[in-house]
Amino acid sequence: MSLILVGFMGAGKTTIGQQISPLIHLPQQDLDDLIIKKAGKPIPQIFDEVGEAGFRQLETQVLESTIDDAAVISTGGGVIMQTINRHLLQGALAPVVYLKTSFETILARIQNDDNRPLATNITAMARLFNQRQSLYEEVADIVVDTDAKSPAFISTEIMNQLASVSELRHSAM
C-alpha cells in the first residue's frame, strides 16, 4: 500500500520515507527532490529567483504528477499551505500520515541547516508551526508522534497503523 508523509520541516518525512520504502517494496518519491530536479537548482536558489510563490507552483505540479503513484511520497513541510494541495491530499488513494513533532524537537533537528529558506528565523518558524498544525491534521488519515522515537521505531509504528487501515478498508467492502 502506498503512503504519503506530511509534517513540519524536520519532522522526518524524508528520513522515514527512505526507511519505509524497502519495507513495503515501493520507491520513495521526495517532492523536494523532484522540485530540485525539475528546476535544475537547489531550493534556496529557487526561493531567491522566483520567491516562495514560484516554489509553491512547482510544488503543486510535482504533487499533482505523483500523488497517485505506487510509492512512498515524502512531501515538503509547506505542502499543506495551498488549498489545492490539501484537496489533492484529501482525495489521494493512499493514506496520509502526519508525522507530528514538537517545536523543541524540530529546532534540535534542523538548526544549523541552511538548506531550508523558511527555517532561518526562530520567531517566524514558530509562527508557521502554529499556523500549520490544524492543516496537517485536516489532511491526515493517521497521526504519529515522533518526539523521542527513533526513525526505525516510527517506521514500525506506521507499518502497524497501515495494517489496521487496510483491515478496516477490507472489512468495509
Ligand SMILES: Nc1ncnc2c1ncn2[C@@H]1O[C@H](COP(=O)(O)OP(=O)(O)OP(=O)(O)O)[C@@H](O)[C@H]1O
Ligand atoms: N525520529 C528522528 N529522530 C532523530 N532524528 C531525526 C528523526 N527524524 C529525522 N531526524 C533527523 O532530522 C533531520 C531532518 O529530517 P528530514 O530531512 O527527514 O525532515 P523532513 O521532514 O524531510 O524536513 P523537510 O520538510 O525540510 O523536507 C535529519 O538530520 C534527520 O536525520
Ligand SMILES: O=C(O)C1=C[C@@H](O)[C@@H](O)[C@H](O)C1
Ligand atoms: O516548510 C516549508 O515551507 C518548506 C519545507 C521544505 O521541505 C521545502 O519544501 C522548502 O524549504 C519549504
Ligand SMILES: [Mg+2]
Ligand atoms: Mg524532506
